[in-house]
Amino acid sequence: MSTETINTAKLENFAARAIGDIASAYTGVMVGLGSKLGLYRTLAGAGPMTSRELARRSGCAERYVREWLNAQAASGYIDYHASGEAYELSPEHALVLADEESPAYIPYAWELPASMWADEEKALEAFRTGRGVAWGEHDERMACGVAAFFRNGYKASLVPHWLPALEGAVERLEAGIAVADIGCGHGHSTLLMAEAYPNSRFYGFDTHAASIAAAREHARAAGLDGRVHFEVARANDYPGHGYGLICFFDTLHDLGDPVGAAQHAADMLAPDGSVMLVEPYAGDHVEDNLTTVGRLYYGASTMICCAHAISEGGRLVLGAQAGPERLAEVFRKAGLSRFRRAAETQFNLVMEIRR
Structure with a gap:
């Protein structure tokens, strides 16, 4: 390619964007350190603090803490006050970085790219051979990171918003029904519903034995193991x-x-029962999903979602950006023709499916 065909401005802009993406990856490592060392929690609500004071309160070495703070300030995650050489975590950023009960809490999400890097050799082999990579074959940070990250989002939306959006679901749950949570993972979604609706019975199923063991432990810790049952089983x-x-x-x-x-x-549903399908937010066409959220989901889908579906035989590999029409077609083939969008968030579509 001759230099005359190169748009220099386009080249420079794209190179700068690529460097920004690399910097973001570095920031993710810093977020993991800050979360696991308690640095964010120590900063939250404390006002401006020097590196020496943060090191003392967190029990860490000051020289490392100072460099970490500067990395965070350069990323815009922490404010720097030059006059006093002090650092401050704003209340808004604390909801994202320090408050583990906040729906916006993000540090767990960085466990996923960490697991992806650890699984690179498996991904290279999968691309070259077409084989799948099952959920349980991934680095352990993947399952734990997914469970912890999704927990807060479900906590914010599932009981207050999504279930009430389903026709008659709350009334049936209050009266007492059997509920199946398919692919329950560590059981957070199952337990949120069980806590809210004590008259109903809840069953969580997943193929990943380690996740089922974690779900049972969470149920015991919540005092719900008498009403919630977790079992290793496939979705079909x-x-x-x-x-x-x-x-x-x-x-x-x-x-x-x-x-x-x-x-x-469809075979397991009661005559008046319904399916609640929560899927990643997506449109029906690739061009609809060329967004930041789509970028996130297509990357995860490449390494995790498609890889697992292929490991299960891959009769239909939907991927994380399937879109409403393809999802509706799946249930139409199963004889469930009433399919509607009941709710949505920036990250999820919530569908109600009935006979």
């Missing part, structure tokens, strides 16, 4: 029948046979 053969509500929380697109899972859900 879990036991039971007559479920008043069957939930797929960010799970369907990970499955190797989503149509089979939808068919099994």
Whole structure:
């Protein structure tokens, strides 16, 4: 290619963007350190603080803390006050970085790219051979990071907003029904519903035995193990029948046979039951998803979602940006034709499916 064909401004702008992306990756490492060392929690609500004071309160070495603070200030995560050589975490940033109960809390999300780097050799082999990579084959930070990150988002939306958006769901849950949570992971979504609706019975199913063990432990810690049951099972053969509500929380697109899972859900539903499908936010066309959220989901889908679906046989590999029309078609093939968008957030679509 001759130099005359190169748009220099376009080249420089793109190179600057690529450097910015690399800087963002470095920032993720700093976020992980700050979270695990308690640096953000120490800064939260404390006002301006010197590196020496932060090191003393957090029990860390001052020279490392000072460099970390400067990295965070350069990233715009922490404010720097030059007059007093002090650093401050604003209340707004504290909700994102320090408050583990906040829906905006983000540090756990950085466990996913960390696991992706650790799994690079598996991904290279998968690309070259077409084989899948099952959920349990990933670095352990992936499952733990996904569970912890999604927990707060579900806590903010599931009971207050999503369930009330389903036709008659709250009334049925209050009266008492059986609920199946398919692909329940560490059980956070199951336990949120069980806590809110004591008259109903909840069953969580997942193929990943380590996640089921974690879910059982969370149930015991919450005092809900008498009403919530977790079991290793696939999405197309879990036991039971007559479920008043069957939930797929960010799970369907990970499955190797989503149509089979939808068919099994149709067979397991009570006559007046419904399916709640929560999926990553997406439009129906690639051009609809060329956004920051789409960028995030397509990357995760490459390494995690498609890889797991292929590991399960890959009869239909939806990916994390499937879009409403492809999702609706999955359930139409299973004989569930009433499909509507009940709610949405910046990151999720919530669908209600009935007979």
